[in-house]
Amino acid sequence: MTQTSALPVATPQQLAWQQLGVGMFVHFGMNTFHGVEWSDGTLPAESFAPSELNADEWVEVAVAMGARYLVLTTKHHDGFCLWPTATTDYSVASSPWRQGRGDVVRDVAEACARAGIGLGLYLSPWDRNHPAYSDPDRYAEVYRQQVTELCTGYGPIVEFWFDGAGSEGYRYRWDEVMEVIHRHQGDAMVFNMGNPTIRWVGNENGLASDPVEYVVDHGQMSNYTVETIDYAEALYLPPECDVSLRRGWFWASDDEPKTLDHLMAVYYGSVGLGAGLLLNVPPDRRGRIDPADAARVREFGAEVERRFGRPTPLRLTQLAPGRWRARTEDGRPVDFDHVELAEDLIGGQRITGHRIVLDGRVVAQGLTVGVRRLHLLGESVSAAEFEIELSGRDIDGAGPALASAAVHRTGVLTPPAIPDGYLAPTEYPE
Numbered sequence: 001m002t003q004t005s006a007l008p009v010a011t012p013q014q015l016a017w018q019q020l021g022v023g024m025f026v027h028f029g030m031n032t033f034h035g036v037e038w039s040d041g042t043l044p045a046e047s048f049a050p051s052e053l054n055a056d057e058w059v060e061v062a063v064a065m066g067a068r069y070l071v072l073t074t075k076h077h078d079g080f081c082l083w084p085t086a087t088t089d090y091s092v093a094s095s096p097w098r099q100g101r102g103d104v105v106r107d108v109a110e111a112c113a114r115a116g117i118g119l120g121l122y123l124s125p126w127d128r129n130h131p132a133y134s135d136p137d138r139y140a141e142v143y144r145q146q147v148t149e150l151c152t153g154y155g156p157i158v159e160f161w162f163d164g165a166g167s168e169g170y171r172y173r174w175d176e177v178m179e180v181i182h183r184h185q186g187d188a189m190v191f192n193m194g195n196p197t198i199r200w201v202g203n204e205n206g207l208a209s210d211p212v213e214y215v216v217d218h219g220q221m222s223n224y225t226v227e228t229i230d231y232a233e234a235l236y237l238p239p240e241c242d243v244s245l246r247r248g249w250f251w252a253s254d255d256e257p258k259t260l261d262h263l264m265a266v267y268y269g270s271v272g273l274g275a276g277l278l279l280n281v282p283p284d285r286r287g288r289i290d291p292a293d294a295a296r297v298r299e300f301g302a303e304v305e306r307r308f309g310r311p312t313p314l315r316l317t318q319l320a321p322g323r324w325r326a327r328t329e330d331g332r333p334v335d336f337d338h339v340e341l342a343e344d345l346i347g348g349q350r351i352t353g354h355r356i357v358l359d360g361r362v363v364a365q366g367l368t369v370g371v372r373r374l375h376l377l378g379e380s381v382s383a384a385e386f387e388i389e390l391s392g393r394d395i396d397g398a399g400p401a402l403a404s405a406a407v408h409r410t411g412v413l414t415p416p417a418i419p420d421g422y423l424a425p426t427e428y429p430e
Helices: 012-020 055-065 104-115 136-153 174-184 260-269 291-308
Strands: 002-004 022-026 069-075 118-123 159-161 189-191 215-220 228-236 239-244 276-280 312-320 323-328 334-343 351-358 361-366 373-383 385-395 402-408
Touching: 012 189, 012 276, 022 055, 022 118, 022 239, 055 069, 055 104, 055 291, 069 104, 069 159, 104 118, 104 136, 118 136, 136 174, 239 260, 260 276, 260 291, 291 334, 323 402, 334 351, 351 373, 361 373, 385 402
Parallel strands: 002 385, 022 069, 022 276, 069 118, 118 159, 159 189, 239 276
Antiparallel strands: 215 228, 312 323, 312 402, 323 385, 334 373, 334 402, 351 361, 351 385
16 A cells, blocks of 8 residues: 555545535526526627526425535626625616516525525626726726625525636636625535635536545646646545536527436446536526426436435444455345445545455456445345445555445346537637
């Protein structure tokens, strides 16, 4: 095993966020009403006019999907704000929706609170409407005020989502933004920019890859550049995998949801590898979830629950350094076709390789385990116990360790697949 004396470790807040597993992204705003992915800040505020906006429906769909939190685009790159901010007239206050007295952020915050799920807020740093953006010092005051309004007006925030698109080379005063967040929302995760506590996985396909490293010394800026964000030191930054239910991030009449098999492939390639999943479900121009989208998301949530909602927990015993036995509670054989492992992360991410050995035969293997690792065996087996071999970092005499193990009987032996060529674009939408 690799000997090391120090390793960045997670905060309790990071570990709690990692346990959430799945969140729902909601892209909604000016672009929804014009059939575009990006706009330049010149579309009239009067065109924001949802006729039936229902945030409780959004949250109900999130819950049905299995999401534990929801992230709303409070301001996309066009600068249009979904709350009545004091920093610009380009907001819901200048729209006909509810006679200019509506507040989408408040509707969503209250719906999340009623349903008992967390609230996350996306606030684009890049602002193509605000006149102060051409002056980084003036805009710093605007952006800090926007963050302050969101931090202080809507209750507890689980996550602030800072999108790097369009911000290449721009000088933000992130220390001031972080001070506001730490003062008012100290438990919130910060996504990818500023002083992040979680990071972008590096693509918009919703997929991680083995190994899923929680400790990194750099991050990636956006899907449209190779520019990286370098950190002064290695940090514990678990990844979040963002992907849209449709090809586009905003609702469009000529788009359609991904297949169930595609969504399950995303689940195995994100949550199943120890990353978080943030699945975007965009409301339509009414402010409702498209019926086809709602049906597919519910189907997805039901299938995840069917496969993994009733695990058979196993009793773990450490037999020797790097060698563990997983055994059923009563010692009786059970049938299973998936194995789920979880690493003990209290002392940092230490597992760098693992093998599952049944009757002297390796039935599954991989690199990292992390907060959860799912293995589809490709066969149905019956056993009361098996062994798990671990390799990894030995930190001050403590080697890699498991927190839990379980098995699942799903009836699924073939891995789900993403259709050939179905990848998120890496070119700017305009």
